[in-house]
Amino acid sequence: MTQPTANCPNCGAKIVFRWSSSVQTVCEYCKSILVRTDIDLKKVGQVADLPPNSSPIQIGTEGIYNRQAFVAVGRIIYEYDQGTWNEWHLVMNDGSAWLSDAQDEYVVTFAATGRKLPPECRVGQRYTWDNETYTVTTITKAHYRGLEGELPFQYWDKQDVVFVDLMSTNGKFATVDYSDETPVLYLGQSVEFDDLKLKNLRSFEGWS
């Protein structure tokens, strides 16, 4: 597979896209946030230093979900009152998914468009999507803390965000992202670390 390449408009470094449909990426050298246009890459922002993070996942980590191979190509880092968490952008054969890693609790979700969403939620309320009933368990106020790698949409210069997490009684998981005017629903499920069969993970000092 030939990967599309370009050069960073800021520092000239070579930019390699792991996924041909990526809309945005971050230059690994100068940390410029670059958006793809029809003709070239345009710098739209700059990533500040990333907070210390000990997710075992990194760009290039591969795994399997529902018998589909995936690779992590990018991430968004959020900060909340329990530290930071990562939304890893996974690329699969037929599109993208998200692997959320909050303190090593793993959830895989997919954007679910066209479902009816409430304008706001309270803890304990129930909603049914795709014949599955979810209960609101947590409402997390967070703020955008940084980016890495490739994303399927333009995303930078964010401030405060609100996520509503919902759980079902059989392991299904839903998140509504209320960051923008139009809320976005993600549906998926909690996953065990071992079940993801992850490769190319980070190593930790003192742990093998």
Add this chain to the structure above:
Amino acid sequence: MSASGPNPPGTPQVKSLNCPGCGAAITLRSFSQAVTVVCDHCHSILDAQDPRLAILQKFQAAVDEDPPLIPLGTRGTIRGAAYEVVGFQRRTIHVDGVPYSWHEYVLFNPYKGFRYLTEYNGHWNDTSILRSLPTVNDNVSPATVTYLGETYKLFQTTKAGTSFVLGEFPWQVRVGEAADVSDYISPPRVISSERTGKEITWSMGEYIAGRDIWKAFSLQGNPPEAVGVYENQPSPLSADTTALWLAFVGFLVALVVMFIAFESFARNEQVIQGFYSFNTSVRGEASFVTDVFPLRGHTSDLELTTTSDVNNNWIYLSYALINQDTGQAYDFGREVSYYHGYDSDGSWTEGGHTDSVAIPSVPPGNYYLRVEPESDFGHGTISYSISAKRDVPQASFFGIALLALLVPAGLITWRSMNFEHLRWAESDYAPAGSDDDDSGGANRPISLGNLFGKGSDS
């Protein structure tokens, strides 16, 4: 790896920092996953996400108060994965003004995250956060939750406060903060809900023996002795009493079938009958022998019945059943006595006119009886008869077999009920009375009274 760029993320290292309060060394064992870390020197709770470790709270504690049984930094293997003890807290509840405390250990693996060990009075649980919501059913009393098809019964609801902390926590821990904790049990598991504010955290614990913890963490010495019965402690009588009683019923049916078969196939054949009299006024040898009678068929029992018209008198018969062909003798003595009278309590009787005895396993052959009667001298003539039946089914053997089945089953069930009684005695939702079937019956493995009664009647 080359594609990930010139600055691949570094290998996270265990960080050593200094407490901003007292300067003592602080180790961050869970890399950047901890939210709070405690300085065990000045008892400050620090913001582990802050590079400067801002002090969030200071609490009072004695030097070396409550040392953890598993020291921080110890590694062990839980469910096949290595975990390190990174945090420790004591939680306290008050029941009627009396404080009760238990300990929680925070365990960490950099890939699998956090899990917990709890310890109360030598009882341990391996606990992790649930990734799915249990269904609460509070229309029943006690309330239940259903999780993955299994039902858990509400055992207790308490307000649990944090009274001492050490090390790292993946949440904002504070000494003095309390949560409403409800425990639902289905031994050996317990599902707990912790409510702080609006949010509820569900976790599941599984009972684990102290010696298994000691083995998993390679600890010296012995774990503390487990005191009493804990809420989700599995009964040491691993036997499922329902299965036990099902097996009992199965054996009972087999026994009844055997009994009926023996009843219908037994020959029950009369082999001898004779009428005799014994003159007690005649001194001297009264013994005699009967005619020879054949015992046919396979080796089986011989039931010998002695009947006498004794009236306020007794007769004792020394028997010998002798095989004419081999000379083998079966010696036994039987007594028939009957007394009656009248006293201040009214009339009374003692004894009877008939005696039966079974001589087991008598081989076939030609036999005769040698009989020697005895009684008090000078009481006139006593009439008596002797009859013998071959191959008589012995109901008493089946009675003994039934008892042999019933006693262990009953004993195990009683001990198991006793264990459940001790368990629920600690619950807020203890059955009202141990004999009250409506509230307590459901907690018991089976409604025993009926089965027990049926068993002893048959």
